[in-house]
Amino acid sequence: MKTLEDIKWVDTHCHLQLMGEEINEQDISNLEYFIIPGVDIPTSLKAKEFSLSCPEKSYWSAGLHPHEADSLEDIKNDLQSLMMEADLIGETGLDYYRNLSSKENQIRSFEYHIDISKELDKPLIIHCRDSFSDVYDTLSNKDTTNPIILHSWTGGNKWTKKFIDLDVYFSISGIVTYNTAHDLQAAVKKIPKDKILLETDVPYLAPQPFKGKRNNPTYIKYTGAKLAELLELTPDDISKITIANTNKVLNRDT
Numbered sequence: 001m002k003t004l005e006d007i008k009w010v011d012t013h014c015h016l017q018l019m020g021e022e023i024n025e026q027d028i029s030n031l032e033y034f035i036i037p038g039v040d041i042p043t044s045l046k047a048k049e050f051s052l053s054c055p056e057k058s059y060w061s062a063g064l065h066p067h068e069a070d071s072l073e074d075i076k077n078d079l080q081s082l083m084m085e086a087d088l089i090g091e092t093g094l095d096y097y098r099n100l101s102s103k104e105n106q107i108r109s110f111e112y113h114i115d116i117s118k119e120l121d122k123p124l125i126i127h128c129r130d131s132f133s134d135v136y137d138t139l140s141n142k143d144t145t146n147p148i149i150l151h152s153w154t155g156g157n158k159w160t161k162k163f164i165d166l167d168v169y170f171s172i173s174g175i176v177t178y179n180t181a182h183d184l185q186a187a188v189k190k191i192p193k194d195k196i197l198l199e200t201d202v203p204y205l206a207p208q209p210f211k212g213k214r215n216n217p218t219y220i221k222y223t224g225a226k227l228a229e230l231l232e233l234t235p236d237d238i239s240k241i242t243i244a245n246t247n248k249v250l251n252r253d254t
Contacts, residue, residue: 007239008032009220010246012171013091013125013151013199015039016217017046028217032243033057037091037125037151039065041075044082051087059250061088061125069101069109080116087250089117090125091151094138097130107138114142123147123249132159139166147249152201156183160190169249171197174207174219177226185230193231197249198224198242 011034016023028034036051036058038044044062051060062082064072072079083089092113094106101109110126117124123146128135132155139148150163152173160170170191176184188196198220206215207222221235228238246252 001234002236004221004225004235005030007221007224007236008243009198009224009239010034010243011200011202011217011220012149012197012246012249013037013173014202014217015043015047015204016202017043017050019203023217026218028056030218030221031056033059034217035059035061035088035125035246037061037088038063038082038086039091040068040071041078041082044079044086048082048085059087061090062086063090063092063113063125064109065091066093066095066106066109066127067098067100069105071101072105072109072112076112083116083120083122086122088123088125088149089113089120090149091127092125093127093129093151094131094135095127095129096134103134107134110135110138111142114138114144117146118142118144121146123149125149125151127151129154136162136166139168149197149249152199152205154181154184155187157187157190160187164190164192164195167195169195169197169245171199172223172227173199173201174205174211174215174223176230177207177222178211179208188227188230193241194245194248196227196242197245198227198238 036047047060148168153170
């Protein structure tokens with residue numbers, strides 16, 4: 001049986017371009033491949049550069065985080081050019097916790113990203129914080145057939161069940177390892193196994209036992225191990241399931 005150290009993972013959401021010179025080959029040594037999401041023009045460009053220069057297989061996305069949604073009209077042309085090149089669209093979505101952009105502009109930007117991802121037939125990465133109802137309603141009103149990823153899913157049973165009906169993917173971060181995450185831990189048991197993904201959200205959301213510290217891609221194994229415990233599977237099972245699911249999202253030949 002493989003040990004936790006031997007297992008390979010796929011990280012569907014790691015902002016490696018934000019780690020600067022701190023990232024090295026050892027940091028991604030246990031990753032089969034990974035996805036680097038952009039949150040604005042500069043980070044989307046850096047995600048592209050990092051992905052193209054990295055010897056390991058990786059993918060990148062271009063998008064505008066809801067925090068930056070007020071600036072959409074000023075950068076739309078440049079953003080759309082990047083979206084044409086990117087492997088995925090996002091991260092986009094709604095964040096009503098900080099409300100750094102108006103709710104109206106967040107929804108406008110979110111709808112724009114949904115439409116572009118549908119037009120280009122590319123996977124869409126969604127940020128959803130304190131905004132489950134509006135994210136659900138916005139998605140429900142769009143006839144999407146491209147893959148939808150709910151990044152760092154934190155919803156409890158009610159919202160998990162509702163979003164399952166939209167046939168989306170749920171990407172689970174280190175939050176699931178926290179002692180306070182009882183609702184999320186219960187909810188992940190309800191997610192169809194072919195709709196579960198794993199992520200780190202590096203450099204944020206480090207899992208136990210590193211909570212509160214700078215995250216690292218290698219820490220994905222702790223999230224995978226916790227998910228395995230909750231689903232009564234082995235970590236190797238979770239690795240195989242989540243890699244297969246991400247391959248499907250990316251229409252990736254194996």
